[in-house]
Amino acid sequence: MHLAMxxxxxxxxxLTWAAVVSAFDRLQHSGPxxxxxxxxxxxxxxxATPANCQVDQAAYILRHGSRYPEPGSFAGWxxxxxxxxxxxxxxxxxxxxxxxxxPPVDDVPHQPLFLSAxxxxxxxxxGVELRKRYGLTxxxxxxxxxxASQQRxxxxxxxxxxxxxxxxxxxTSPELNRGSxxxxxxxxxxxxxxxxxxxxxxxxxxxxxTGSAKATAFRATxxxxxxxxxxxxxxxxxxxxxxxxxxQDLCGFxxxxxxxxxxxxxxxxxxxLDYEYAHDLNYYYGSGPGNPVAAATGYPWVKAISDLFAxxxxxxxxxxxxxxxxxxxxxTHDNNLAPVVAALGLWNTSSHGVxxxxxxxxxxxRTFRSSYLVAFRGYVALERLSCSRGTEIDxxxxxxxxxxxxxxxDAFVRVRINRAPVPIPGCSSGPGATCPLQQFLKHVEQxxxxxxxxxxxxxxxxxxxxxxxxxxxxxxxxPASVRVLSL
Ligand SMILES: *[C@@H]1O[C@H](CO)[C@@H](O)[C@H](O)[C@H]1NC(C)=O
Ligand SMILES: *[C@@H]1O[C@H](CO)[C@@H](O)[C@H](O)[C@H]1NC(C)=O
Ligand SMILES: *[C@@H]1O[C@H](CO)[C@@H](O)[C@H](O)[C@H]1NC(C)=O
Ligand SMILES: *[C@@H]1O[C@H](CO)[C@@H](O)[C@H](O)[C@H]1NC(C)=O
Ligand SMILES: *[C@@H]1O[C@H](CO)[C@@H](O)[C@H](O)[C@H]1NC(C)=O
Ligand SMILES: *[C@@H]1O[C@H](CO)[C@@H](O)[C@H](O)[C@H]1NC(C)=O
Numbered sequence: 003m004h005l006a007m008x009x010x011x012x013x014x015x016x017l018t019w020a021a022v023v024s025a026f027d028r029l030q031h032s033g034p035x036x037x038x039x040x041x042x043x044x045x046x047x048x049x050a051t052p053a054n055c056q057v058d059q060a061a062y063i064l065r066h067g068s069r070y071p072e073p074g075s076f077a078g079w080x081x082x083x084x085x086x087x088x089x090x091x092x093x094x095x096x097x098x099x100x101x102x103x104x105p106p107v108d109d110v111p112h113q114p115l116f117l118s119a120x121x122x123x124x125x126x127x128x129g130v131e132l133r134k135r136y137g138l139t140x141x142x143x144x145x146x147x148x149x150a151s152q153q154r155x156x157x158x159x160x161x162x163x164x165x166x167x168x169x170x171x172x173x174t175s176p177e178l179n180r181g182s183x184x185x186x187x188x189x190x191x192x193x194x195x196x197x198x199x200x201x202x203x204x205x206x207x208x209x210x211x212t213g214s215a216k217a218t219a220f221r222a223t224x225x226x227x228x229x230x231x232x233x234x235x236x237x238x239x240x241x242x243x244x245x246x247x248x249x250q251d252l253c254g255f256x257x258x259x260x261x262x263x264x265x266x267x268x269x270x271x272x273x274x275l276d277y278e279y280a281h282d283l284n285y286y287y288g289s290g291p292g293n294p295v296a297a298a299t300g301y302p303w304v305k306a307i308s309d310l311f312a313x314x315x316x317x318x319x320x321x322x323x324x325x326x327x328x329x330x331x332x333x334t335h336d337n338n339l340a341p342v343v344a345a346l347g348l349w350n351t352s353s354h355g356v357x358x359x360x361x362x363x364x365x366x367x368r369t370f371r372s373s374y375l376v377a378f379r380g381y382v383a384l385e386r387l388s389c390s391r392g393t394e395i396d397x398x399x400x401x402x403x404x405x406x407x408x409x410x411x412d413a414f415v416r417v418r419i420n421r422a423p424v425p426i427p428g429c430s431s432g433p434g435a436t437c438p439l440q441q442f443l444k445h446v447e448q449x450x451x452x453x454x455x456x457x458x459x460x461x462x463x464x465x466x467x468x469x470x471x472x473x474x475x476x477x478x479x480x481p482a483s484v485r486v487l488s489l
Contacts, residue, residue: 033281035254064381067121091238129165204460213288297453300341322476
């Protein structure tokens with residue numbers, strides 16, 4: 003009796019797990035509307051830090067956490083709601099819920115554009131994760147981070163810090179365990195490359211951005227067909243292509259805002275793959291390798307990190323007046339991640355003719371997937387690893403009172419995108435397909451030539467004070483831009 007009671011849940015769990023691992027997850031194919039998830043390792047490289055290595059310095063550039071819709075897309079939700087309410091019709095099957103569906107925004111002046119609770123949780127969780135993974139700063143230490151100035155970025159930074167600083171109790175010593183957020187002005191004519199939103203300070207960028215038009219053209223190939231299929235479940239109401247666009251967006255957004263996944267269930271797997279591909283085209287040709295100007299806007303951040311990796315943690319560049327912490331965090335927007343991917347030369351090379359991405363036929367062999375990069379709280383991270391010489395060892399001799407990690411070590415660099423390791427083309431000879439530091443520095447120099455100089459490429463030559471250099475990481479900030487959080 004007792005055994006039977008134990009055994010039944012065990013079988014149930016096993017079956018559920020099998021179902022879960024084989025299921026197609028719509029929320030992992032929703033592009034920028036996907037709540038955060040760890041991307042799969044497309045290269046097959048294990049996600050863990052190689053056993054004989056330690057990360058001693060890391061830099062993240064990330065999108066803010068899950069949020070409510072922007073006012074423009076919220077108007078689309080409201081129009082769809084009005085359409086569902088205003089008509090007299092019957093709805094069946096997968097659409098039977100739409101007569102009673104209401105948009106989950108119950109405080110219009112304070113929600114659209116800002117983080118949802120899920121977004122705050124994603125940021126807090128990353129703070130916990132990075133503190134545990136790296137141990138780069140000790141308890142009772144400070145951490146300074148940088149943020150673009152929009153409130154959803156600053157809020158992501160502050161929830162991140164709350165997670166990062168959540169251990170221990172410092173109520174009686176509030177000067178310890180502090181987080182500081184340096185808020186950078188969003189790109190305006192006086193910031194040029196020196197911000198976390200450089201594409202907005204680059205006049206040539208928009209002319210190079212053909213992403214939105216290409217995505218719209220691709221959507222026109224499938225949305226009307228989906229509307230036709232769904233209209234079989236309606237009498238007295240007809241959905242059109244634009245409604246389908248809003249309804250697919252609602253899958254990811256409602257999942258993170260209030261946990262409602264009914265719109266996810268409306269669409270079939272192939273319809274999700276088309277929806278995802280339209281987003282892939284938007285980012286690849288908008289802010290990624292397919293915009294000939296994008297790499298020049300992502301490169302200055304890559305170069306600044308490369309300069310800091312060259313001198314190592316707890317040092318600054320020759321011209322620096324500020325030593326950044328060993329964990330360098332920058333909070334920004336989706337459109338500032340793909341330029342970094344383009345600048346590093348990732349997700350744009352293949353022997354199978356995948357790139358440039360086809361405008362009409364999704365190639366499943368592509369590694370450029372918007373869902374794996376610009377999901378909410380998505381990131382591009384560079385890690386500097388210090389690894390002991392020699393191959394993997396499974397026998398370690400301990401000498402009395404000597405650290406086993408002393409001795410000869412070499413430095414390597416790894417790129418992670420939404421946690422998945424992404425090897426750098428032509429530079430993956432280190433442990434776990436990492437790139438030896440000296441080769442990485444050369445790779446970055448070469449990518450600088452391929453990417454183009456910011457000022458030149460953006461058409462800013464002769465403009466007073468225009469700069470191609472990110473110096474905010476190594477320059478003491480304007481005190482008015484620093485917000486201190488004590489926990
Ligand atoms: C509501 O329905 C009426 C009559 O069917 C129509 O004329 C009107 O445009 C509709 N309004 C909205 C917001 O859909
Ligand atoms: C943290 O920063 C504050 C303000 O800058 C400073 O007073 C304090 O000494 C710092 N604490 C540590 C442990 O560095
Ligand atoms: C920025 O500079 C460009 C060209 O130099 C000019 O056309 C534009 O009006 C300026 N924008 C602002 C906000 O000053
Ligand atoms: C990406 O690849 C295409 C061709 O496949 C090439 O034309 C383009 O220059 C590449 N872009 C970058 C930023 O490497
Ligand atoms: C500061 O020094 C680094 C090398 O340490 C260099 O790459 C960078 O361009 C310099 N920045 C400025 C503003 O001169
Ligand atoms: C250029 O920088 C100088 C020194 O910081 C400043 O005085 C001047 O106003 C700036 N010029 C422009 C056009 O921003």
